[in-house]
Amino acid sequence: MRSKEKIFSRRLAPERSARMVETIYGCKWSLTVYRLLANDINRPGEMVRSVEGLTTKVLNECLRKNIEFGIIERVAFNEVPPRVEYVITPFGQKFVRILDELEKLQDEITSDI
Template sequence: MRSARMVETIYGCKWSLTVYQLLVNGINRPGEMVRSVEGLTTKVLNECLRKNLEFGILERTAYPEIPPRVEYAVTPFGARFIHILDELEKLQDECSDAEK
């Protein structure tokens, strides 16, 4: 059941897929993510990142610098999970096309 809850939680978060796309495009710092996406707030982003960290989809690296620097990256498990989400999107598109 944990996997079903994970898919529901992550897929249900409208910003998770956006965050994955940002990471693919090399945008891995929270401030840069917020600036890159209209409508994305720091609070919502932090909640989204927290959920992805809990499930092991993303990893967080904090650098001991001043000012502090934090970066996020997709884990190997996360890459597999994102591939599955991509396949779900394709299936959904096929179902939508079949209904037309």
């Protein structure tokens, strides 16, 4: 009798992307920030004023995490007074589409209950 060869190996979740999704979904403000950016609200002060309960400290932490993952980019303008805006990167646009699909999946699960 021949021993069966293993065809498949155990597949682990991709460490960086899994950590990224967990971190972004764990931050309750990231999805709100993406929505703000999609609506052309891309300056930090304007973001804080647009969302009840969002503080500058929390926003800065959220923006920093998203920049580290390459989802958004900080654009600093050489002006007086200084001006900073944030934009979603091409990678970030792909990532946001994935999050949108996760949201649709959640809606389907919820509607089945």
